[in-house]
Amino acid sequence: ExxxxxxxxxxxxxxxxxxxxxxxxxxxxxxxxxxxxxxxxxxxxxxxxxxxxxxxQSMDPQAVRKEAADNPGDVNAQIAAADLDLVGGHVEDAFGRLVEAVRRTAGDDRNTARLRLLELFEVIGPEDPRVT
Incomplete structure (x- = not known):
């Protein structure tokens, strides 16, 4: 036991x-x-x-994806879409979207995107090769 x-x-x-x-x-x-x-x-x-x-839970996936597609420079739109990507099993898409947002932005927006990327790494777990 x-x-x-x-x-x-x-x-x-x-x-x-x-x-x-x-x-x-x-x-x-x-x-x-x-x-x-x-x-x-x-x-x-x-x-x-x-x-x-x-x-x-309360997101409208279609609206979130359209907002992200229409506004590639909107960090919050990219973060919301990355959350949906991850929940939908599209891990690489989620990470890629946030890495691109970090690359494209500066200051607070950049830090916001970076922090969400780190949070999504936690969701996947440190053992996953996509996190390293």
Whole structure:
């Protein structure tokens, strides 16, 4: 029998919230683990996934994609489209879109795009070769 870890119940509650599409509940549950164990890989991955799913939940994919296509210099439009790309399984498209946004922008816009790229790396996980 595998001994239960100190955070197993919290992680299970977070995963259950995620499965039930309770993204705010999942985010809070994962954050509760990370307060005591900031390096917990399962909580870090779960938090990134819950935040991403919470962001795309209310998006109109067609409108978001049109906005991004019509406004290549709009960092927020590119970020929203990258979130949709990732949720749709188009990992390379999401990363490419944000790398291009970082390359094309400066200042706060550049930093915003860079930070979202790092967040999406967390969603995929550090073991994925597309992150390295």
């Amino acid at each position: 595998v001994p239960a870890g100190p955070y197993d119940a919290l992680l299970e509650a977070a995963a259950s919230a995620l499965d039930a599409n309770d993204f705010p509940g999942a985010v809070q549950a994962y954050k509760n683990v990370l307060v005591d164990d900031p390096g917990n890989p399962e909580a870090k991955l779960g938090l990134a996934q819950a935040e991403l799913l919470g962001r795309v």
